[in-house]
Amino acid sequence: MIETVMTTAYTDQKPGTSGVRKKVKVFQQPHYAENFIQSVFDVIEDRVGATLVLGGDGRFLNREVIDKAIRMAAANGVARVIVGQGGILSTPAASNLIRQSGAIGGLVLSASHNPGGPDEDFGIKYNVANGGPAPEKVTEAIYARTRAIDQYRVVTSGEIDLDRVGTQELNGMAIEVVDPVAAYADLMQTLFDFTAIRGAELTMAFDAMNAVTGPYAKEILERRLGFAEGTVRNGTPLEDFGGHHPDPNLVHARELYDLMMSNDAPDFGAASDGDGDRNLIIGRGIFITPSDSLAMLAANAHLAPAYADGLKGIARSMPTSAAADRVAEALGIPAFETPTGWKFFGNLLDAGKVTICGEESAGTGSDHVREKDGLWAVLLWLNILAATGKSAKQIAEEHWAQYGRNFYARHDYEGVDSAAADALMAELRGKLSDLRGQSFGDLTVQSADDFAYHDSTDGSVSSNQGVRILFEGGSRVVFRLSGTGTSGATLRVYLERYEPVGGRLDADTTEMLADIAAAADAIAGIVRHTGRAAPDVVT
Numbered sequence: 001m002i003e004t005v006m007t008t009a010y011t012d013q014k015p016g017t018s019g020v021r022k023k024v025k026v027f028q029q030p031h032y033a034e035n036f037i038q039s040v041f042d043v044i045e046d047r048v049g050a051t052l053v054l055g056g057d058g059r060f061l062n063r064e065v066i067d068k069a070i071r072m073a074a075a076n077g078v079a080r081v082i083v084g085q086g087g088i089l090s091t092p093a094a095s096n097l098i099r100q101s102g103a104i105g106g107l108v109l110s111a112s113h114n115p116g117g118p119d120e121d122f123g124i125k126y127n128v129a130n131g132g133p134a135p136e137k138v139t140e141a142i143y144a145r146t147r148a149i150d151q152y153r154v155v156t157s158g159e160i161d162l163d164r165v166g167t168q169e170l171n172g173m174a175i176e177v178v179d180p181v182a183a184y185a186d187l188m189q190t191l192f193d194f195t196a197i198r199g200a201e202l203t204m205a206f207d208a209m210n211a212v213t214g215p216y217a218k219e220i221l222e223r224r225l226g227f228a229e230g231t232v233r234n235g236t237p238l239e240d241f242g243g244h245h246p247d248p249n250l251v252h253a254r255e256l257y258d259l260m261m262s263n264d265a266p267d268f269g270a271a272s273d274g275d276g277d278r279n280l281i282i283g284r285g286i287f288i289t290p291s292d293s294l295a296m297l298a299a300n301a302h303l304a305p306a307y308a309d310g311l312k313g314i315a316r317s318m319p320t321s322a323a324a325d326r327v328a329e330a331l332g333i334p335a336f337e338t339p340t341g342w343k344f345f346g347n348l349l350d351a352g353k354v355t356i357c358g359e360e361s362a363g364t365g366s367d368h369v370r371e372k373d374g375l376w377a378v379l380l381w382l383n384i385l386a387a388t389g390k391s392a393k394q395i396a397e398e399h400w401a402q403y404g405r406n407f408y409a410r411h412d413y414e415g416v417d418s419a420a421a422d423a424l425m426a427e428l429r430g431k432l433s434d435l436r437g438q439s440f441g442d443l444t445v446q447s448a449d450d451f452a453y454h455d456s457t458d459g460s461v462s463s464n465q466g467v468r469i470l471f472e473g474g475s476r477v478v479f480r481l482s483g484t485g486t487s488g489a490t491l492r493v494y495l496e497r498y499e500p501v502g503g504r505l506d507a508d509t510t511e512m513l514a515d516i517a518a519a520a521d522a523i524a525g526i527v528r529h530t531g532r533a534a535p536d537v538v539t
Helices: 032-043 062-075 091-101 136-146 182-191 194-199 213-224 254-260 290-303 323-331 343-350 374-388 392-403 418-430 509-524 526-530
Strands: 002-006 020-023 051-056 080-088 105-109 121-128 151-155 166-170 173-178 204-207 268-272 279-283 286-288 314-317 335-338 356-359 363-366 405-416 443-450 467-471 476-481 489-499
Touching (some): 002 062, 032 062, 032 121, 032 136, 051 062, 051 091, 062 080, 062 105, 062 151, 080 091, 091 105, 091 121, 091 182, 091 374, 121 136, 182 213, 182 374, 194 374, 204 213, 204 254, 213 374, 254 268, 268 374, 279 374, 279 392, 286 290, 286 392, 290 314, 290 323, 290 356, 290 374, 290 392, 290 405, 314 323, 314 343, 323 335, 323 392, 335 343, 343 356, 363 374, 374 392, 405 509, 405 526, 418 467, 418 476, 418 489, 418 526, 476 509, 489 509, 509 526
Parallel strands (some): 051 080, 080 173, 314 335, 314 356
Antiparallel strands (some): 002 151, 020 121, 105 121, 166 173, 268 279, 279 286, 356 363, 405 489, 467 476, 476 489
16 A cells, blocks of 8 residues: 655755765654655656665664665555665675666665764665766755655555565565675675685684674675684674774774784784775784775786776875875876765766776775775785785885875864864865965975866866865875764864885874874864864874
């Protein structure tokens, strides 16, 4: 039975870089989730008779909202829904299923690396037919619809069993419950040399952070690649991620970091986040920054079967360090600088202009899907270690000796008062035209701008993507407000210093960036605006 339910629009459902993310209690308001889901269906063309993929990261509210979404899909003419067993699908696995099944798109229920639980975060985003996040023209249309919606449609009768693999029916719509891991694991096996990785007899520790990647890592690392049982730690997905913050950085994965810096460290350490699209890479005795990881993976990708013929190009988000650009130049391939958000990489991947993409926020991926992919990055690192017989530290040191080193850090000021954060950015933008030639300590500003991206594939322009201050000699600082939080604002400040070949390549990162950090505060008035004497998280 299809029921039409009258509703009242909410005004706060504007999708960010990865859909709508709010506190669970916001999503538990009457009709809140339904309004957003119906707005997506209202915007999707040709949904009648189409296939839709559904899944999430298993956080609190995941199953309840998936049940609602299935019922609403059936009421809106969708012919088939493919859903992960138990409502589970990592974000890259969802992207893969969309592409493999010819689906019109998919609803991915996740707040990514944000904490989960009744008092924490939830999110919904829509991915389009290429498997990637909806482009801005689609998210803008969805937002416009959320502000005008006055009713939604839902099938109220019939049972849905998310735990039984196989096909069910609801109001004439097929519900295909699938093993969430199998298709993704099979894809990984086509990209990498599993035989070589297994034969290298490496040891490793993988922290799944009680998030969605646990089952994927156990299947691939322990079963298919033969790593010892227990290699995957915190491998059971929990609705609250065990009370921890599922963000793979040096703060929230401290136990893994301490292990990798100890005398008992295995050969390789890695972690992934809430929905499986981010990664942390730590070799024995060395942390590899996400920016460096992107560059090193690109430089060595030819060692994996899928990339043996070389790369078409490399893309990075603007805040990501320029280390990957130096690799692209050496390889004679294009390098692209885009705004933050994986949707901007999608057009380049679809156009065949790039093969590997990355963001400094621990996201890397390739043209195998249209999302960043945490386990993919881990497996490519393992393939490189197996093929070279070198350690991660050797790979890094040899890379810097060849290309120079981009010392890099991101300072996050979390939960900043939104008005204060907006005032900081407005004041900063107001002084951009006057900064050139000014000196801050030993640093002199070469140029300053508010980054705007001109998409070479569709001609679109994305403005106000972050403020860049470039200093003479190749150093820089970038300021932007993140769209991934659920309360207040997160100010992100990116610090970068390039040290050329023959320079102080083994110096301490904090020491090398100290003058740039001081200049950042002097230019933007971080302490004055936020009241924070230090960042909450440094990565």
